[in-house]
Amino acid sequence: SAVISQKPSRDICQRGTSLTIQCQVDSQVTMMFWYRQQPGQSLTLIATANQGSEATYESGFVIDKFPISRPNLTFSTLTVSNMSPEDSSIYLCSVEETANTEAFFGQGTRLTVV
């Protein structure tokens, strides 16, 4: 199974600032995803990170707020821009080694916006 390293593990940020979260995988994977878990809620897909092209965003999520990069098959970043307290959540990176196979998750980034 893929081993996923996500950084930072947690952060406290001021409103109006931006935070970039990194996701590094120990092997090449086809699919990379970013999820959000709001307090007391389950996970919601933000976007699919596409290697070499723009990410595919789910309804309710936009590129200006959540820009995503995926320069290669082992690395992706998610930026949370112009943060507000409503962005306080756990953000998780997920990978599938090939499409439609078992999904693995990083340990998540716990973000608090004050």
Added chain:
Amino acid sequence: KQEVTQIPAALSVPEGENLVLNCSFTDSAIYNLQWFRQDPGKGLTSLLLIQSSQREQTSGRLNASLDKSSGRSTLYIAASQPGDSATYLCAVLGGGADGLTFGKGTHLIIQP
């Protein structure tokens, strides 16, 4: 739109009991179903993956079944232990959605 429901939302049982967690989904056109465990403040640990063509999967004390036509899955935990205390999440891949669609989870407490 795919929707996933988990019952019960919370469960507290004495150590040693066998228990069943339930998951249902609305769109049966899925690729697979996955059960995860989430400990407080942590990421997700994959427990079992059932492909759409399979009926069940087993790992140690865990057994998951899938009835795709009726849109149901169960996770059976045998001889529960305090270390099994966690939130258990059911997620499906497919059914018109990209990525996984998650249920809200079952918060499980095993009393010593």
